[in-house]
Structure formats: structure tokens, C-alpha cells
Amino acid sequence: MNIELWRTSPLRTWYDDLELFRPFGSDDIEFFFGEAPTLGYPAVEVKEDDKNYYLEAETPGLTEKELEVAIEDGVLTLKGERKTETEKKEGKVHRTERYYGRFSRSFGIPENVKAEEITAHYENGVLELTLPKGEEAKPKRVEIKGN
Numbered sequence: 001m002n003i004e005l006w007r008t009s010p011l012r013t014w015y016d017d018l019e020l021f022r023p024f025g026s027d028d029i030e031f032f033f034g035e036a037p038t039l040g041y042p043a044v045e046v047k048e049d050d051k052n053y054y055l056e057a058e059t060p061g062l063t064e065k066e067l068e069v070a071i072e073d074g075v076l077t078l079k080g081e082r083k084t085e086t087e088k089k090e091g092k093v094h095r096t097e098r099y100y101g102r103f104s105r106s107f108g109i110p111e112n113v114k115a116e117e118i119t120a121h122y123e124n125g126v127l128e129l130t131l132p133k134g135e136e137a138k139p140k141r142v143e144i145k146g147n
Helices: 014-021 028-033
Strands: 044-048 052-058 067-072 075-082 101-108 119-123 126-132
Touching: 044 101, 067 126, 075 126
Parallel strands: none
Antiparallel strands: 044 052, 052 126, 067 075, 075 101, 119 126
């Protein structure tokens, strides 16, 4: 008897296989910032401590003027454009793995983030966003009145 532990399918992708490696009991931060890693540009890292969430995006070769950060309806969006370098007439390019062109990445942010206090710092090709936490919304008990 042959037991098949790894089934392949034309509809199955490597991304589906990442679910096998996810830890049990994911935290709320994964719910808001994305449950599984994705391959996107720019690559990001999301962290948190007691006071803040931190989002770091790798954007080498860009300046802060070529980046845009916007927040609307609980969604933080990073936009920009990485322009192709001037082509040299000498030699051939055999392989390029750099991303060129416009990009946009969006992330849902938790409700307790103080959007008006978010700060951004850009240095050495890394955009660092600090998203301060506010108080958690507390459940409110509504009194029911009768006749």
C-alpha cells in the first residue's frame, strides 16, 4: 500500500505549500497585516511591541521623494516607481532580477492605530514606519429599557 503525503496538482502552487509551515494559533497582527508571506515589491517586515507596530519596506535605489505613503479607511498603502537605469551600449545583459516600474502595496491596519501620529523615516534604502497603538476599543454595554 502506498500512502501519498504530498499531492501535486496543476492548480496547486508553492504559495499553497507555505500553509504547511504556518505556526498554530496565529496572532492578531497576522490578521491585519496579512496571514501568509507574499512575494511582493517592496519586501516588508512587520513587527510590534507594547507601544507601536513597525513596518519596514526595502526600497533600494529610491529616494524619499519617489515614495508615497497614504492611509485611507484603515488601509496603509505604499506607492512608488523604480525607473530603469540608463542602458549602456556596451555588452549584453544576461540576467536581471531587479524590479523596475510602478509598485503599490496595501496593508490593513488594526483599529487601535493612531493614524494621525504615524511617522516615516527613510535611510539607506529602507522605509521605516512607526504606527503608534491607541487604546483597544472596549465593549460597551447597552442598557435595555422597558415600558
